[in-house]
Amino acid sequence: MSFLQCKSVSHAYVSKHDTKLVLKEINLGIDEGEFISFIGPSGCGKTTLLSIISGLLNQTDGDVILENDVISKPNDKIGYMLQQDYLFPWKTIEENILIGLKIRNKLKEKNKQYALDLLKEMNLAEVINKYPGELSGGMRQRAALVRTLATKPKLLLLDEPFSALDFQTKLKLENLVFDTLKSRNKTAILVTHDIGEAIAMSDRIYCLSANPGKISSIFDIPKELRTLSPFEARHHKKYAELFQTVWQEMDRLEN
Numbered sequence: 001m002s003f004l005q006c007k008s009v010s011h012a013y014v015s016k017h018d019t020k021l022v023l024k025e026i027n028l029g030i031d032e033g034e035f036i037s038f039i040g041p042s043g044c045g046k047t048t049l050l051s052i053i054s055g056l057l058n059q060t061d062g063d064v065i066l067e068n069d070v071i072s073k074p075n076d077k078i079g080y081m082l083q084q085d086y087l088f089p090w091k092t093i094e095e096n097i098l099i100g101l102k103i104r105n106k107l108k109e110k111n112k113q114y115a116l117d118l119l120k121e122m123n124l125a126e127v128i129n130k131y132p133g134e135l136s137g138g139m140r141q142r143a144a145l146v147r148t149l150a151t152k153p154k155l156l157l158l159d160e161p162f163s164a165l166d167f168q169t170k171l172k173l174e175n176l177v178f179d180t181l182k183s184r185n186k187t188a189i190l191v192t193h194d195i196g197e198a199i200a201m202s203d204r205i206y207c208l209s210a211n212p213g214k215i216s217s218i219f220d221i222p223k224e225l226r227t228l229s230p231f232e233a234r235h236h237k238k239y240a241e242l243f244q245t246v247w248q249e250m251d252r253l254e255n
């Protein structure tokens with residue numbers, strides 16, 4: 001059995017005036033340690049699917065199963081990171097990264113040290129006593145990642161975490177996040193509009209079509225790219241070939 005399974009997941013948003021079917025019978029299985037991306041036209045339901053997997057939103061039909069748990073509410077095994085960092089501006093970086101542990105009453109020395117080590121790994125040791133407003137966008141996203149990882153979730157849900165960053169910062173952060181997650185055998189699902197990012201970071205890409213959102217195609221990333229860092233992968237011949245194929249599929253879905 002896969003680490004994470006979506007079994008015939010469908011979702012409709014219901015309002016006073018209408019019912020909109022957004023996801024229809026999504027089936028997928030993800031193994032522990034895999035890095036997966038969801039891509040697809042705007043409004044096809046990527047964020048909705050991620051919210052359902054996180055347990056924050058309950059699907060209309062079907063099941064999400066993580067290890068042996070049916071997910072119907074937020075679970076400590078799952079960490080969620082968004083485009084906006086949602087750091088608390090009135091708290092220092094240290095206080096921000098420890099907040100998840102504090103809320104869970106897990107602020108033991110060992111756990112605190114784990115978070116502080118991550119902070120060092122993300123090159124943020126020097127800003128530990130600063131406030132979020134004093135940091136660049138890339139630093140803030142790194143701090144948000146440390147906060148998410150501090151509680152040791154097994155599954156990371158990443159909703160366009162790099163999209164607000166400049167191109168160079170984004171490429172550097174892709175590498176850093178990739179190394180951090182792979183070295184800890186974390187499982188990750190990335191929602192992105194950036195085909196290149198999806199190819200460079202993933203083991204597999206699920207492409208969704210819209211109205212209602214369904215899996216239209218699955219792209220397995222060739223082994224030659226999977227063994228490289230995201231930055232190196234972008235320079236490989238196979239990257240350019242796959243980019244063309246995925247681009248054409250996205251073009252077909254958008255028209």
Ligand SMILES: Nc1ncnc2c1ncn2[C@@H]1O[C@H](COP(=O)(O)OP(=O)(O)OP(=O)(O)O)[C@@H](O)[C@H]1O
Pocket residue numbers: 013014020022040041042043044045046047048049
């Ligand atoms: N809370 C809500 N109530 C009603 N409809 C919603 C709600 N949230 C999203 N939708 C609709 O559901 C559809 C899917 O939205 P969702 O945000 O999941 O798509 P997406 O693929 O992540 O989009 P994007 O790529 O633009 O971020 C859209 O038509 C959106 O307008």
